[in-house]
Amino acid sequence: MTLDRILLLAGFILIIIFPTINGTFGLTENRNTEKRKNEDAPKLEFVNWSTWILKYDQHYKKTFPGRSIYFRGLSRLKYSLWRTSVLPDKVILGEKGFLFLGNTHAKSIDKKLGINIFTKRQLAKITQKIRQTKKKLAKENIKFYFAVAPDKNTIYPELLPFNVDPNCESPLKQLKRSLQNDLIDLSERLTDEEKKEVSLYYKFDTHWTPYGAFLAFQQLIATIRKDFPTISNVDITNYTIEEYVRCNKNLCEQLDLDLCENRYRMEYVNSNDIRKQKNRFIKPPQGNRNYEKRYINPQNKLKVLVFRDSFTTELEKFFNQTFGELVYIWTSEIDQQIIAQEQPDIVIFEIVERNLDKILNWKNF
Numbered sequence: 001m002t003l004d005r006i007l008l009l010a011g012f013i014l015i016i017i018f019p020t021i022n023g024t025f026g027l028t029e030n031r032n033t034e035k036r037k038n039e040d041a042p043k044l045e046f047v048n049w050s051t052w053i054l055k056y057d058q059h060y061k062k063t064f065p066g067r068s069i070y071f072r073g074l075s076r077l078k079y080s081l082w083r084t085s086v087l088p089d090k091v092i093l094g095e096k097g098f099l100f101l102g103n104t105h106a107k108s109i110d111k112k113l114g115i116n117i118f119t120k121r122q123l124a125k126i127t128q129k130i131r132q133t134k135k136k137l138a139k140e141n142i143k144f145y146f147a148v149a150p151d152k153n154t155i156y157p158e159l160l161p162f163n164v165d166p167n168c169e170s171p172l173k174q175l176k177r178s179l180q181n182d183l184i185d186l187s188e189r190l191t192d193e194e195k196k197e198v199s200l201y202y203k204f205d206t207h208w209t210p211y212g213a214f215l216a217f218q219q220l221i222a223t224i225r226k227d228f229p230t231i232s233n234v235d236i237t238n239y240t241i242e243e244y245v246r247c248n249k250n251l252c253e254q255l256d257l258d259l260c261e262n263r264y265r266m267e268y269v270n271s272n273d274i275r276k277q278k279n280r281f282i283k284p285p286q287g288n289r290n291y292e293k294r295y296i297n298p299q300n301k302l303k304v305l306v307f308r309d310s311f312t313t314e315l316e317k318f319f320n321q322t323f324g325e326l327v328y329i330w331t332s333e334i335d336q337q338i339i340a341q342e343q344p345d346i347v348i349f350e351i352v353e354r355n356l357d358k359i360l361n362w363k364n365f
Contacts (some may be wrong), residue, residue, distance in 0.1 A: 072256045079257055091251050094159040099204050099251040100152060106354040112153050112160075114168035118175070118357070126359045127178045133334055133349075133362075134182060142339070143227050143346045146179070147220050148172060149208070149311035150187035151353045152201045172353050184223050186216035186350075203261050205250040210241070210266035213314035220315075221322065224346065228302065234318050239266045266317060273299055274320045293328040300324035305344040307331055312350050332358040 042055040075086040085093050085102075092100045092109070103109045110116035118126070134144040154172070157164040176183055190200050190212055200212035208216065214236055225231045247260035268274070277294035293316070303325040306312060312328065319326055327342055329335065332355060339347060351358070 068256070075255045075257060079255070086255060091254050092161060094156075094161050096159055097203060098156060098159045099255075100160060101206055101251070101354070106357070108151055108153065108354040111171055111354060112151070112157070112164060114165075114170060116171075117169050118171050122357070122360060123174055123178055126175060126356070129359055129362050129364075130179055130182055132364070137339070137347055142344060143224075145184060145220070145224060145346065145348045146182060147184040147186055147348060147350045148175075148356065149216065149309075149350060149352045150185075150190065152206055154187055154353060155190050155195070155200055155212075171356050175356060184220055186219050189215040189219045202250075202263070204252045204259050205261075207250075207311060208314060210239075210264050210314055210317075211236075213311075214266075214318065217315050217318040220348075221318075228346075231302075231322060234321055238269050238321075239317070240269055241266050266314075268317055268321055273297055288330055291330045293326075295320045295326040297321065297324055297326075302346060303327075303342070303344045304346045304348060305329070305339060305342050306348045306350065307334060308348075308350045309352055309355070311352050315350070333362055336363075 071086070078084045078086050079093070083093055085091050088102055090102045090104045092102050094100050101108045107116045130146050134146075137144045150172075153160055153164075154170075157166070172185070176185060190208075194200060194215060198211050199209050200215070201208050214234075217234065221231065221234070242265040244263050244265065245260050246263045248256075248258045252259045275296045275298075277296055279292045279294060281292050290313075295316075297320055300322065301324040304319065304323045305327045306319065307329050309330065309332065316326075316328065323346075325344075327338075327344070329338060332351060334347075334349060
């Protein structure tokens with residue numbers, strides 16, 4: 001046997017037995033790169049022996065010692081040689097190096113292709129919940145605005161690795177037709193012309209850039225200004241922009257790829273006018289440290305309560321400059337108790353496009 005074959009055989013054997021050696025001697029620590037939920041090994045069941053073997057086999061495949069090393073190696077190999085994703089159900093590689101969410105995340109691709117859309121009953125239910133909320137709050141002299149942040153694949157469909165029919169149905173299109181003026185589509189100013197000038201979404205992230213967020217804010221505030229005409233304009237020249245580099249985060253992190261990109265930090269030059277307040281909720285649900293945020297801007301008057309997700313993070317700086325008191329609550333529901341407690345002038349509910357079906361779980365207002 002030649003030396004090449006001996007080395008090849010030795011390497012193959014080492015790959016096979018490494019998990020056992022690693023588990024015995026603890027050579028490396030398994031990192032939860034794939035963001036899997038921690039699962040205990042199934043308990044031994046002598047009565048259902050065959051079932052236990054199958055369960056343990058599935059458990060071991062997900063948790064064997066050294067899995068993160070194999071995952072990292074395979075992910076980098078597939079990305080470097082073939083520009084493909086090791087987990088296409090979670091992350092898709094598009095054109096120009098862009099990364100997009102896969103179907104594991106709220107069936108975002110199926111929704112984009114019109115495969116997963118609302119039934120007539122679901123659409124009617126969501127429409128009723130939004131309009132009922134607006135009507136009930138109006139009786140309390142509170143204005144309600146329902147805003148939808150677009151998915152990255154909605155703004156950059158041409159960079160997906162497959163063709164998307166621009167006329168195909170989607171949950172957002174359905175809801176826009178049903179709610180009409182009761183829905184604020186934050187994608188309307190994120191146009192092809194704007195994309196030519198500057199990046200509206202990050203290449204390796206699911207979220208918009210500060211400039212993309214600013215355009216979305218302009219769309220939202222234009223609608224709010226119809227009811228509150230004294231609201232002043234936000235001038236982007238009043239913000240400083242700092243560029244920095246961030247690596248292996250968000251979508252890259254899910255593939256364990258050390259990809260880096262330029263990020264942008266936008267700050268209001270007169271930020272001293274805006275004061276952060278203490279939180280009032282002692283134990284935020286689900287351990288979300290960003291569940292609650294509060295700000296005061298003495299230069300303005302209106303109090304705004306924002307039910308939000310991660311897309312509001314880049315909008316906060318613009319809200320804080322525009323309104324007098326801001327309360328941000330990270331949730332996908334309308335919390336009636338918080339509304340009663342805060343007594344705001346305005347309630348904004350912001351949700352990303354792919355999560356619109358979460359509204360089906362709202363409690364009746």
